[in-house]
Every structure is written in C-alpha cells, then in structure tokens.
Amino acid sequence: MIYMSQPEGFEMKGSKPLVCLLKRSLYGLKQAPRQWYKRFDDFIIHQNFTRSNYDWCVYTKVFSDGSRMYLLLYVDDMLLACKDPREIQILKKQLSSEFDMKDLGPAKKILGMEIVRNRSQQELFLTQGSYLKKVVKRFGMDSCKPVNGPIGRQFILSSSQSPKTQSLCQEFHIPVQ
Template sequence: MSQPEVYVVQGKKHMVCNLQKSLYGFKQAPRQWYKRFDSYMLHHGFRRTLMDHCVYVKGTIIAELITLLLYVDDMLIMGKNMYEIKDLKAKLNVTFKMKDLGQAEHILGMEIKRDRTHKLLWLSHEKYVLKVLQRFNMDSSKAVNCPLHTHFKMSSKVTPQSKEEQLDV
C-alpha cells in the first residue's frame, strides 16, 4: 500500500495509512464481516457445524434447538421456541443493522411453503430453474423423464453399503 497522492507528507513518504476497521468495498470487508459475526455467535453460545461454517446451532434437544443459516448478509433462523428466536433477533439487531422480513418465503432462490396444520414443509427451486432455462433460451425444450442415457445401467455396487460410506459421500 502507498500513501494517497493528495496526502503525501514530506519526509514521511515511506509511511502508509493504517485502517482502523475494514471498509465496505475492500477485498477484506467480507472476511472482516464474517469474523465479527462469527465471534458474536460463538460468544452467545452458538457453535458452527462441521459441514458448513455458516450454519450455527444452539441447544441440544429438539425443543430448544435454534439454527441460524448465514449466506453473505442473508440469514434464516429456525427453531421451535419462538421466544428464543425473537430474543436472538433482538440481540442481533442491537449489534448489527438488520431488517426482519418476517416468515421466510424465499431464500437463495428456493421457495419455502408450509402447511402448519399437517406439519409439512416444502422447498422448491422451480422458479429458479425456470429463470435459468429462460436465460439460456431453453424454456421451450422438451421435458425428459430421466436425464440419463438409455444405455446407462444403474448398479448396486456403486451405492454406499455402510453408514460410514454414506457419510463419506
């Protein structure tokens, strides 16, 4: 890094600017945002999952479990205890500038539908897939039952046989 041309000080040309915090738009800004958010979540009793470090979990039994999914600056909070969820949102809002969009209907291109009476949840990428098909001018293509070639033979030899093999996939 070098001094900005308008701020060059005579006799101190070898010195550079020291940023006190990351600035939005700089290459390190997303990393600094994640580090700040991560330390906040860990400090408040959440733990990162091993499979995805943007998934935070708090609690050990299902009734108390709260899961927070983070993608850049979007998050989805799930759990059975609405009091705990509202408390987490309030705490997050104190530290981070947030906007509560209410019950999730879309995230990361997925549509979320619920049937609370029957305790059912659907996730759908239909609109996203249609948008991709339109972008590549394939929205009028013929549908196919199976995208595999007709000569392709499935074999039980290639499927995981044990729990350990299933976890390795």
C-alpha cells in the first residue's frame, strides 16, 4: 500500500495529520512502472497471449490454424509480428480501447535496431549501423580506420541453421519448418 500526505487545498479541516491511501499508482512513483506492467500483463493474458518463461516482455498467441502472433514489450514501446495483418489490427483496436497509445505504423526501428523489409523477395533485415556509428562517434573514434573482426566473411548465417528439432522449436516458440 502507498500513502501520501494530503495535497495542498484538499486537506480536511480539523484532520491535518491524516494521509491518503492511493488506490492507483501515480506517474513518477517507484511502483508506477510495476503497476503499469501488471495491468498490461493482466490485459494481454486475458487476450489469450502466453508470456515467455525466458523473457517476461515477450508474449505469443497461437491461432487455430497454427500461426502465431508475437508481441514484444520494452518499457512503453511495443512491436507486433504476425503473418495476418488483420490480426494485428484487431489487437491494436483492443489495446487502444484499454490504453492510451499511438500507432506509429510499420516498425522501422526498435531498441537501436533498424528494420529493413523487402516484401517482394520476402526478406527482413535487422541492422544496428546507425547505432554503432553513434557509439563510435561518442567515443571519438569516428576518424579511425576499420579492421576486420574475429569472424571471417565466409561465415554467413542462414535459416537452414535455425533449430529443426521439435523440442528446440517448442522451447523457443518457433514453428517447426
């Protein structure tokens, strides 16, 4: 429980030493982020999402056809991913009816990562180029010459390297290919 002293102008005459019991968290209090997360978590679980055991800010929802929707939450930013754009619109409507929110459209950037899509070739790229340039500049190394890293250029990651076994796919909520 959180108590606060009576705000100026709201004191009850003759009851100066009384305090107020807060029924809701106030923005700026230490408990406010936790209270907001609990409210969000209750709401999203009620929408048939499952919270990840590994990261409590990752939620998944499995539809009757076996497809999934992923919801990633970071403080007050959210990223939704689903094959069916109609399902995303339905969830956005539900969220906006419960919370004040802005729809920023298709994600272009999250957590310092830029998201680049080539829809015609069904490709998705994540890059941290601008973030890395910002870090290099912050440490005064933007005029330094680049050198190769410890991993050779011959190492190219592909989808064929992703988990294929049922147990690994279930553990990380990845559809089996």
